Amino acid sequence: xxxxxxxxxxxxxxxxxxxxxxxxxxxxxxxxxxxxxxxxxxxxxxxxxxxxxxxxxxxxxxxxxxxxxxxxxxxxxxxxxxxxxxxxxxxxxxxxxxxxxxxxxxxxxxxxxxxxxxxxxxxxxxxxxxxxxxxxxxxxxxxxxxxxxxxxxxxxxxxxxxxxxxxxxxxxxxxxxxxxxxxxxxxxxxxxxxxxxxxxxxxxxxxxxxxxxxxxxxxxxxxxxxxxxxxxxxxxxxxxxxxxxxxxxxxxxxxxxxxxxxxxxxxxxxxxxxxxxxxxxxxxxxxxxxxxxxxxxxxxxxxxxxxxxxxxxxxxxxxxxxxxxxxxxxxxxxxxxxxxxxxxx
Numbered sequence: 001x002x003x004x005x006x007x008x009x010x011x012x013x014x015x016x017x018x019x020x021x022x023x024x025x026x027x028x029x030x031x032x033x034x035x036x037x038x039x040x041x042x043x044x045x046x047x048x049x050x051x052x053x054x055x056x057x058x059x060x061x062x063x064x065x066x067x068x069x070x071x072x073x074x075x076x077x078x079x080x081x082x083x084x085x086x087x088x089x090x091x092x093x094x095x096x097x098x099x100x101x102x103x104x105x106x107x108x109x110x111x112x113x114x115x116x117x118x119x120x121x122x123x124x125x126x127x128x129x130x131x132x133x134x135x136x137x138x139x140x141x142x143x144x145x146x147x148x149x150x151x152x153x154x155x156x157x158x159x160x161x162x163x164x165x166x167x168x169x170x171x172x173x174x175x176x177x178x179x180x181x182x183x184x185x186x187x188x189x190x191x192x193x194x195x196x197x198x199x200x201x202x203x204x205x206x207x208x209x210x211x212x213x214x215x216x217x218x219x220x221x222x223x224x225x226x227x228x229x230x231x232x233x234x235x236x237x238x239x240x241x242x243x244x245x246x247x248x249x250x251x252x253x254x255x256x257x258x259x260x261x262x263x264x265x266x267x268x269x270x271x272x273x274x275x276x277x278x279x280x281x282x283x284x285x286x287x288x289x290x291x292x293x294x295x296x297x298x299x300x301x302x303x304x305x306x307x308x309x310x311x312x313x314x315x316x317x318x319x320x321x322x323x324x325x326x327x328x329x330x331x332x333x334x335x336x337x338x339x340x341x342x343x344x345x
Contacts, residue, residue, distance in 0.1 A: 027091030
């Protein structure tokens with residue numbers, strides 16, 4: 001739903017303002033609700049945000065008027081100074097309130113973060129400064145670290161963030177894509193949501209680059225002074241049906257039932273560490289709860305047809321021994337959910 005663009009090193013770029021404007025206007029071609037960026041400077045991070053995405057032009061040196069009758073469509077933060085590191089850039093399509101407060105980057109706890117995706121927080125409550133779901137990411141990574149995101153957030157995400165120790169953090173799940181290449185002339189990696197965005201922007205900047213590759217699913221990468229310091233695989237909590245709708249929009253295709261449920265489905269209705277049921281049984285329960293409707297066929301252990309209402313009235317143990325058939329003819333098997341997808345007719 002949004003686009004992100006990252007340069008891991010900008011201190012060798014001669015025309016900085018031109019680079020900022022080019023990246024931001026390429027993002028604005030796709031995203032119409034907001035633009036923003038953060039750059040690492042010698043006096044700390046600095047950046048701009050704007051909800052006026054037409055013909056963006058960096059205006060850090062211009063005085064700002066803050067009068068009560070003026071629309072707040074622009075703000076800035078930090079002090080523009082000599083660039084010592086990278087830059088993260090964001091184009092926004094809003095899934096909540098469109099305003100300057102919700103425009104990325106989201107700055108909190110000394111972190112500055114941009115995000116593509118939709119997430120829901122199932123962890124401890126905290127004081128929100130925005131109405132933007134992306135704030136959950138910066139709150140958790142800024143207080144708990146990446147483990148907090150894995151543990152408490154459902155949804156899908158790709159994000160880039162600067163931490164207080166000037167490191168650059170890049171992470172994505174299995175839905176929100178990121179593409180990666182290297183630019184030798186400025187000694188920088190470049191990262192973007194789509195291959196087209198990466199190719200087109202670098203071509204306009206006249207920066208030759210290596211072959212573009214996709215970043216693997218569920219990766220968390222940390223760079224320190226443009227050097228890749230660590231790479232680890234993360235385990236996203238999963239998606240609810242609501243979040244899967246936005247996943248489909250991001251992918252541009254429908255997710256099938258196995259992607260909705262067995263790939264990363266969260267089991268919010270159940271106690272996570274309840275050993276009463278097997279993983280297959282938990283997945284069976286979650287699919288029935290969220291997706292079963294009149295298109296499903298239900299048979300009791302004798303093979304007699306049941307209505308959806310009859311099936312829902314059964315105890316769990318009785319449901320497990322029923323035959324449940326999806327509209328595509330495959331079986332929802334409570335005892336071998338992942339592998340036993342038998343075609344029934």
